[in-house]
Amino acid sequence: MAEINFWDAETDDLILTADIRRNDSVMEVAVRAGVEGIIAECGGSMSCGTCHVYAAPEESALFEEKDSSEDEMLAEIENCAANSRLSCQMILVQAEGTANVRVPAAP
Numbered sequence: 001m002a003e004i005n006f007w008d009a010e011t012d013d014l015i016l017t018a019d020i021r022r023n024d025s026v027m028e029v030a031v032r033a034g035v036e037g038i039i040a041e042c043g044g045s046m047s048c049g050t051c052h053v054y055a056a057p058e059e060s061a062l063f064e065e066k067d068s069s070e071d072e073m074l075a076e077i078e079n080c081a082a083n084s085r086l087s088c089q090m091i092l093v094q095a096e097g098t099a100n101v102r103v104p105a106a107p
């Protein structure tokens, strides 16, 4: 079992820690756990951008890689940065590990 820490991107406070299983998305875990700031309006079809998080590149290795469609959606998000990810596309590919994602304020 792996775990994921959700941090507030503005205050650097830990919001919560949750278990994540292989093939789960970070968005699914966040919604189940009630992480504020991850709304996921489109349910993971990559059309809303309301699941935006920041993830360190080395931790992104725990997840499926970002593809060009995700980059296109991220480009439309106002506070997008080089380490931005759509959490609905962050599918865990490792069985164990700890990841940290930073959650921006809700759009």
Ligand code: FES
Binding pocket: 027, 039, 040, 041, 042, 043, 044, 045, 046, 047, 048, 049, 050, 051, 086, 087, 088, 089
């Ligand atoms: S849930 Fe809509 S883009 Fe991720």
